[in-house]
Amino acid sequence: MKRFLIVALTGAVLSGAALAQQGKAGDYVWNAPDPEKDRALAHKADPVAGKVAYEVCRGCHRADASGRADAIYPQLAGQHTTVLIKQLVDVRAGRRHNPKMEPFVSAEVLSAEDIGNIASYLALLPTPTNNGKGDGSKLALGERLYRENCVRCHGNYGEGSAQAFYPVVASQHYEYLFKELQMIRDGERRNSYPEMVQVIKGYGDDELRALSDYMSRLVLPANR
């Protein structure tokens, strides 16, 4: 299991550097090298220690990492280690704004190695499918837009890509997805992928809601 993780992570670090080149917008470079992120990615992760370190997160993201549909706390269970590490480091570095969470993921509380351990633990957890969903009224629109514009990065099943730092979006809470899409479109999530921002720039809230509802109903294949 450990060997598998290390191989996966080493691969991810290498391709992360290459991918950063495609994520430029002006001065901003998406997923640029960051000493703390690189330490967390390279760390020989220990999911058992990660389970203990995750205790400080349970009060919001819950013990099974299913988050909360009503409170816009995302589901973390089954997310890729690379994505989890990047997002946590981005919050610490101020690239992603999250004042509610920031004090609990500060350097005082977690080392870069703790972040790697937590990510390896969360990635192993099964993703619950009783997540918050939309009203189901625009699923056809959501499906069409997703197939046309999102599938090449986020995958047929919403499985994203660990190698490429593309998040899992399957079975994520509807309200969280909608809020993130709005923030990404409106330039309020400062760690976004420029190519994706281009794709959703012209979308209205109705289209973002349709996409969010569709993604919230995607289910990861059992043998992922």
Next chain:
Amino acid sequence: MNGDKFRKIAALALLGALPAASALAQPVGDAARGRELVEQNCIACHGVDGNGPVPSFPKVAGLHYEYTIKQLHEFQGKRRPSEIMQPIAAVLTEQQVQDVALYFASQRAVPVDTVDASLLPLGRKLYEDGNSDSGVPACAGCHGTEGRGNARFPRLAGQFQEYVVAQIQQFAEGKRTNDKRMMQVIANRLTAEEVQAVAHYIASMP
């Protein structure tokens, strides 16, 4: 693919089976010697069984070994304020610190029976669910669903409401700072009403 699936299942099984890393450290000390020390130096405020007679002095029964040692070291090093406890801790040897920590851990806290029942529903909600509007995490997340705590997060169940309120006040004012800033943030996000409610709920927990 199937190989990955197998490894994932195997890893999950491992996670369930292994004890937390912190549980592996073997405590040292002598609980019987600890009890003798408590009978001589601590009994007036904390009681012989750690369920003190007066609500302004915390219950120490059932506190985890690591937590008690950390607090006594911090009183000694003046990293946790208390005009009462600093001089008392200052004269303890390391052996005595370990002995009382082991003794307190072996005692059982009894719940408080003077709580205001009308506050319990709100207190319970905060304890188990937090307040997501203001960003208060559920206390259960760190202190455990039953308030038993662990080596890092103190036991709370059965603690006097007066002491809980006083500590949250200290955190909010930045006077107690041995919490890696987590409780200071939480204390500042709680309203006065919420502090009372959650303190009474904690006191009522068995």
